[in-house]
């Protein structure tokens with residue numbers, strides 16, 4: 458699957474809806490046992506959640522958006538398929554979350570790229586299921602530091618902490634992901650799928666049982682004046698940086 462939402466693959470409501478529907482079709486296709494997730498945009502895997510979906514929007518619209526973010530995470534994290542992230546660009550916040558739901562992460566070895574959960578840098582807080590996905594990936598202490606600082610890691614740093622599994626030159630990323638997929642698909646599906654579910658079920662069940670309160674929590678948090686102000690400042694910083 459190639460992410461195509463120019464310019465930076467930000468995760469808008471429409472894009473998330475289309476993504477989930479495409480993933481569901483693959484999940485139901487018995488001939489599809491694995492997916493390589495990559496970006497069709499230069500330099501960026503995904504810029505994370507579309508900030509415009511969280512800025513100046515009605516509570517109803519924010520709720521609809523958050524349900525779509527939950528759906529994307531649930532579909533990816535609980536997929537029966539082998540999902541390999543071929544991270545061919547920067548992957549902050551929601552982009553990092555998306556990468557962490559995959560079974561294996563291969564990143565392009567380019568020091569200009571970065572990956573991490575940088576929410577606190579925007580004045581917002583990564584919800585419990587973002588946090589738990591990271592704990593499940595890199596452990597508790599590393600997550601505590603990463604989340605409080607809103608740390609973005611270079612590919613080498615990400616490899617050091619286990620946030621990605623392998624670095625390769627960018628032009629070898631798909632070939633390496635394909636070789637890796639062959640290795641993963643050599644394991645009998647049922648045994649691998651049960652093992653994956655055993656590892657991830659507690660985190661998935663937790664969000665499933667708290668979906669509505671999590672939406673309420675998001676809507677009441679994101680629509681608060683100081684949070685809207687922080688997002689507005691961050692957006693203008695992004696635009697200014699460009700000029």
Ligand SMILES: CC/C=C\C/C=C\CCC/C=C/CC(=O)SCCNC(=O)CCNC(=O)[C@H](O)C(C)(C)COP(=O)(O)OP(=O)(O)OC[C@H]1O[C@@H](n2cnc3c(N)ncnc32)[C@H](O)[C@@H]1OP(=O)(O)O
Nearest residue numbers: 467504505506507508509547549550551581582675678695
């Ligand atoms: C107790 C609390 C309880 C509950 C709280 C609940 C929830 C709160 C948490 C919500 C979680 C949020 C997770 C997120 O994903 S937030 C999004 C974070 N993303 C970022 O910080 C990335 C920002 N972008 C960048 O750093 C760069 O754009 C990037 C490195 C990705 C690419 O750089 P490049 O130089 O190639 O491009 P730019 O010129 O910067 O960008 C091009 C245009 O795209 C716009 N842009 C970039 N990112 C976003 C985005 N995420 N959303 C919307 N728009 C984005 C950028 O402004 C440029 O626009 P124009 O100037 O061309 O108009």
